[in-house]
Amino acid sequence: MKCNYCEWHCELENETYGVCRMYKEDGGVIKERFPNKWCTYSISRAESLPFYHAYPGSRCMTIGTAGCNMDCRYCSNAFAAKEDPLKLQSTMYEFSPEELVKMAIKRGCHTIVFNVNEPTVSLPSLLSVSRAAKKAGVPMGCLTNAYTTEEATELLADIFSFINISLKGLDSNFCREYLGIPGSKPVIRNIERLARKVHIEVTTPVIQSVNDKELDKIADFLVSVNKNIPWHVFRLLPEHKMKDAIYPNIEAINASLEKSRRILPYIYFHNFVGSDWVNTMCPQCSSVVIERFSLGCGGDKLSNFYCRDNTCSVCGCIIPIHGEHVAWNSKGGAV
Amino acid sequence: MSLAIIDAREWQNVFDLRTGLKRMDDSPTVRLVKEVLDKHPFPGDLDERANHWVTDTALDVLERYNPNFVFLTYAHQYYAMRFNQPNKAEQQRLIAEAFKEVERFEKESGFTPVVIGTGDMIEVKEYIDLSGLDGLAVTSHWLTRYAGLYSMTKGDLRCLKEHGGIERLVTREEFIELFSGEPVIAERLPELLAVAKEGYCFRSTLLRRPLMIPAHNYCIPVSGPLNGVTAITDIVGKVEEALWNKKIALILMEGVGCNDFLRPYTTCSNGKEWYTYENGEAQYLTITTGRHQVFAYPAGTRSYLEDDENKEYPFSGYLTSIPEGTIGDRFGGRSVAVGNRSMFMHILTGTDIAFECFARNLSNQGCLGVIHR
Structure with a gap:
């Protein structure tokens, strides 16, 4: 039976699990192999994930499962995403959707964000969590590679109200060599689709001399979808199969973003400590409207929020933000 | 004002350590720190060369700054045991390699080492x-x-x-x-x-x-020319006494206790009654101040509550202030710290200058240099 969650369309049987190894065929139905099993329930800042234009300053409970449908050479969570999910089961937490939401509220979290591996490999569980979260008024977000079918993309949009999509590259050779997928067309299609339905931000990890030449093209594509999409350009942190690779040169990548900055008002260049390019500037008057501090990979935080009611305090320009600024220690559970 | 110099490989930035605000500073000490950071990129917590980095960096700083007191931390064997759980022979090899680095530092620097093991590791x-x-x-x-x-x-x-x-x-x-x-x-x-x-x-x-964790180390080994150290709180006073007539290197060997310590040693208590220190900020701070420091960042505290927009010392993990009374703070002479147990050494040692890797959850982000004075 063909799986219809991602673009691999794997042929599944009861003991044949496909690329992500997270689904099986059971009685003519595609089922999760490990429902409601979670690898983590940590606390993080929205900015660290990164979400720069969704619930700024908020406290998120981050969750994940196991498995992925891509095979990125630089995966930063390979020990969860690329390991055989069966082998990881003894280390997983088992929480019902209600328990997971209760855990978030108990820890004063304002949102729940799926950020470890690819959410598409655990959509039925996440759909259940989203129902419990909606009841409790806890918004959910995720990071995804968007290599999903149109149907699964609809599900993503139903479950998550804010999504950061990793657009890793456009070129098919790059996709094959570095991501383990045939091409980026489905990702492009899904960015367009998700942008119409939910808040999206886009992240592109840059490998110098490999996909940096595509930055202008990616920027043009984002403008064609919506020029207000926040774009996180990541300096690649060489990990997994690329752990011996050279760290990309920050000045060189920053210089290659100059043209894109003229057409996209919300470009952020980070994923390294002390980045100079993490603040939000008003596109109208160039005032700093949101100030952030970057501790590199997974360590960004809000420093100052100068746009009350999501409006530039100097010129009144509306800054596109999903939700509102949430103080870190304000009561969690509903925003 | 203390300065933090971040080196993210071929790219450096200077910040106010407390506020995290960018600073323009081209003083000789800042230039010194920048040059050292640029010359010694950190290879990574689990890389075999991680402990060489400590020795190489320390020797370079010694030549440029000429301190009387050096604080060093060697942690590669700790990370390797904690996350990879090597067999006993490999554990011993890792520890022996770490001690070779101590010997290399001793031989090339002329400093008198006081070596402390932070405690044995055992399987979970x-x-x-x-x-x-x-x-x-x-x-x-x-x-x-x-x-x-x-x-x-x-x-x-x-x-x-x-x-x-x-x-x-x-x-x-x-x-x-x-x-x-x-x-x-x-x-x-x-x-x-x-x-x-x-x-x-x-x-x-x-x-x-973690696959290996600290044992209940009621005692830890202390090696060097210190007499009468019976408690972890005695160490700093004795080091200060020794500093009157010697250049001293206080060296912490992470994940090494009495069972595998490779130098002659005496033992000292590592806690009080049922409480034992695990290797971390409380143990470091107790060693560097001579007072028990279990309450500075207490076990089980909800540290995330303190991590709001107003938290100071953004480069210092969840530490929120520079404690008084550390050895670097009290010592009148020049002092330096170098270590590969990241993100808190510059706070807990109080030395004039500190160099540490900036690796978070094993992700190698670069290096941090801190100038306190």
Whole structure:
């Protein structure tokens, strides 16, 4: 039976699990192999994930499962995403959707964000969590590679109200060599689709001399979808199969973003400590409207929020933000 | 004002350590730190060359700055044991390689080493999962023996008391009483502290589980020309005495205790009664100040509550201030620290200059240099 969650369309049987190894065929139905099993329930800042234009300053409970449908050479969570999910089961937490939401509220979290591996490999569980979260008024977000079918993309949009999509590259050779997928067309299609339905931000990890030449093209594509999409350009942190690779040169990548900055008002260049390019500037008057501090990979935080009611305090320009600024220690559970 | 110089490979930036605001500074000391950082990129926590980096960096700084006191930390063997659980022969090889680095430093620097093992590591027997409690359990990735408990129900308490891996439950009052006389902000302590039996490990919420953890190290080894060190709190005073006529290197060997220590040593206590220090900020701070420091960043505290937009010292993990009375703070001469146990050494040693790797959860982000004075 063909799986219809991602673009691999794997042929599944009861003991044949496909690329992500997270689904099986059971009685003519595609089922999760490990429902409601979670690898983590940590606390993080929205900015660290990164979400720069969704619930700024908020406290998120981050969750994940196991498995992925891509095979990125630089995966930063390979020990969860690329390991055989069966082998990881003894280390997983088992929480019902209600328990997971209760855990978030108990820890004063304002949102729940799926950020470890690819959410598409655990959509039925996440759909259940989203129902419990909606009841409790806890918004959910995720990071995804968007290599999903149109149907699964609809599900993503139903479950998550804010999504950061990793657009890793456009070129098919790059996709094959570095991501383990045939091409980026489905990702492009899904960015367009998700942008119409939910808040999206886009992240592109840059490998110098490999996909940096595509930055202008990616920027043009984002403008064609919506020029207000926040774009996180990541300096690649060489990990997994690329752990011996050279760290990309920050000045060189920053210089290659100059043209894109003229057409996209919300470009952020980070994923390294002390980045100079993490603040939000008003596109109208160039005032700093949101100030952030970057501790590199997974360590960004809000420093100052100068746009009350999501409006530039100097010129009144509306800054596109999903939700509102949430103080870190304000009561969690509903925003 | 203390300065933080970040080196993210071929790219450096200078910040105010306390506020995190960018600073323009081209003073000779800043130039010195920038040059050293540029010359010695950190290879990574699990890279075999991680301990060479400590020695190489320290020797380079010595030549440029000429200090009288050096604080070093070697941690590669600790990370390798913690996350890879090598067999005993490999553990011993890793530890021997770390001691070779101490020897290399001693030989090339002429400093007199005082070497301290932060404690033996043992395999995890079992993980204690407190996620099912109705109340809130706060566990930490780097502190495996202790968990903070809040709003426990009767059912939670019954469950905890019946758990075979829990050695004791300590009330806030009992914890304060054990270290009476030490400054404490009671509200930062958990309502109850759960203490695990040896070999048991409280599960944290993070992804990577440790495979080896600190044993209950009631004693730790101390090697060097210090007489009369019987408690961990004695070390700093004796080092200061020795500094009157020697250049001293105080060296911490992470994850090494009495069982595998490769130099002649005496032992000193590593805690008080049932409380033992695990290798981390409390143990470091106790060594560098000569006072028990269990309450500075207490086990089981809800540190995330302090991590709001106003938190100072953004490069210093969850540490929020520079403590007074550290050896670097008290010592009148020039002092330097170099280590590959990241993100807190510059706070806890108080040396004039500190160099450390900036690796978070094993992700190698670069290096940090801090200039206090």
